[in-house]
Amino acid sequence: MNFADWEPIYQEILKHFGFDRSKDERSAKILAKLLNDRSLSTQRLRKLLHQKSIIVCGNALSLRSELESIDISGKIVIAANGATSTLLNHAILPDIVVTDLDGNMDDIISADRLGSIIVVHAHGDNVPAIKRYVPLLNHVIGSTQSTPLKNVHNFGGFTDGDRCVFMAHHFGAKSVTLLGFDFEDAGVNPTKKKKLQWAKRLIKMCEF
Numbered sequence: 001m002n003f004a005d006w007e008p009i010y011q012e013i014l015k016h017f018g019f020d021r022s023k024d025e026r027s028a029k030i031l032a033k034l035l036n037d038r039s040l041s042t043q044r045l046r047k048l049l050h051q052k053s054i055i056v057c058g059n060a061l062s063l064r065s066e067l068e069s070i071d072i073s074g075k076i077v078i079a080a081n082g083a084t085s086t087l088l089n090h091a092i093l094p095d096i097v098v099t100d101l102d103g104n105m106d107d108i109i110s111a112d113r114l115g116s117i118i119v120v121h122a123h124g125d126n127v128p129a130i131k132r133y134v135p136l137l138n139h140v141i142g143s144t145q146s147t148p149l150k151n152v153h154n155f156g157g158f159t160d161g162d163r164c165v166f167m168a169h170h171f172g173a174k175s176v177t178l179l180g181f182d183f184e185d186a187g188v189n190p191t192k193k194k195k196l197q198w199a200k201r202l203i204k205m206c207e208f
Helices: 003-017 021-035 043-049 063-067 083-089 105-114 127-136 160-170 190-204
Strands: 053-057 076-080 096-099 117-122 140-144 175-179
Touching (some): 053 083, 053 160, 076 160, 096 160, 105 127
Parallel strands (some): 053 175
């Protein structure tokens, strides 16, 4: 999705949650500066995702049982943030981790060191995490939900889970299978519940 198409959706999200766009853009600029010329080329993502069958893993409790009932061989696995830990516990190294750095960072750093591409997302609330963890990562691509920069990209999407799907769609994936997604999770706080409803809505926008 190009930014001109994404921006009206982003503005609706900002209004719904009362977020400050300037904070998102400040965070993106900090990430861009930290990455400098260390950022991987997005061609790495294109090569991995184009015309491939993708499995996107969310962090719902169902992920564990779903992983045991599906054959992932020959497919590209994308972990949404905290799902990284469950995948590693099942001896599965995700090809890509999409994260705003509030998951289990020991596991995300381990995935990075084993070769996963880490797509680090900058938003208004995670500047301290960006400053702390980005220098520790080796295989990084930056992302933002606001105006893209030279080395911080916007593929569309809002939450970690739907950003995985938008990224796959952006790079021309053949198909996407979702594991570990529970859009109706009753055990989350009201803000998280609204984010899940946005994720559900946004994923429906990506047709495969």
